[in-house]
Amino acid sequence: MAKPDKQSGRRYTEAEVRAILERALRDAQARDVGHDELVAAAEEIGISRGAIEAASRDIEHVRGEAEARAAILARRRKGFRSHLFSFLVVNAFLFAVNALTPGPWWFFWPLLGWGLGLAFHARAALSSDVSPRQLRRAIERNAALAQREEHRRLKERRRAEQLERKQRLERSAEELGHAVEEGVATVLSRIAQEIRGSAPPPPSPEDARRGRRIAPLGAEEAGMDDAESEALGEEEADRAARRGRGGR
Template sequence: MSYDDDEVREILRRALVEDEGLGHDELAAAAAEVGIEPERFERAARAVRSERSREVAIERRRRRRGRALARSGLTYALINAFLFAVDFFSGGGWWFHWPLISMALLFALQTTAHFFADDEAAVRKDEERRAKQLRKRNRKERRAQRSEDRRARRRARKERLQDAEDRFEEAVEDGVARLLESLAAGLGGAKPRRPRGDFADFVARKEGRRPPEAKAPRENPARARGPAVRVEATESASAEEEEELREAMRELERELGR
């Protein structure tokens, strides 16, 4: 026994109604069993979901517009009823029909717009606007991500440069220390002096130490004593005084001997 397309659809529809529908995974498995490729199934599923969401949006838009039309009609009716009551109790000529005609024309225009509106085009326009906003937001997020990646690369490059600089300083300090040790060993165990200069000051600042200060030049003792002539004059004066003292002592001894 064979079935045509309409009978197959009806049988499946009734089976799904009794089974309360199928999930996406179950439907994908059923499509794979009958030989439908997963890509084709996903495209068809996306198209069905898009059409269903568009139909729902169109229906929602129509209901919203119908409620707005009903509110407008009720508002016009209440206003015209109030104007009729005022005209009736105030007496004189009838004038309430003029605002009634004006509001009736406005209501007729709204009713025409309601029944002849292109809801599908409006929904497509809304979808395009939302898609444009989504693309704009995605571009903004991608730009922010690229900026963050660039900042991360700059930080990593700076850290690598700092690490290389630290290793270079350690290598230079180690080499200088070994060179000084070898020189000290060659000079017979003399204690090596701390290196001075711009490089030594730079290394000291990097290590958090105070750069070595240059010592004041040692004063020459010969210069501190003054000129040589002055020294000789002082020495000759001291010799004469000593000779005079000795002469005075000899005279004192002679006087005591008498």
């Protein structure tokens, strides 16, 4: 494939394009490039989106295999180190027991037997050969772990969003309650002002004392009028009775 240069008319082969891009990536500042940026950059030099998608899938597969291989080798070496530590501690203890007790030397027999097993373990642990079956199982395990991790992050994100939504609702309810309380207080204050404005003024101390003096007098006069009315009624009844006796 040849790529024309619009400015100088020069053309490059496929190998030259790859070498130029690799050199540019090495010389550029190290940073993570997004998938959309990679697709846009490839389309500028005439590479289709489908080719970029296929190449990215291959790269992801290769990356997954490399990570799985590294995890398998690391797990092997970790197991060998644990085995070696146990071998040294136990055989040192057996040597001390054999040296402190009378009798022939016998500690080298378990040392030789265990050492043979340790040698086979070291051969397997220090080897970089990984079978395709082990790689496939490791890739599947890593994919399951990544899926669980993504699910956990999604749950945490949802939980955080729900908590934030709940806090916003609580804040809104609290602000609404404060606003209602302030509004009710304002209305009650206005009603109280209107009631105070329409009520008659309170009596002065002199009017209060004068009213207390007039009230007993009015009560006494009302009592005298009732007694006089009763006396006049009795007198009228006596006169009517005498007239009736005189006529007979």
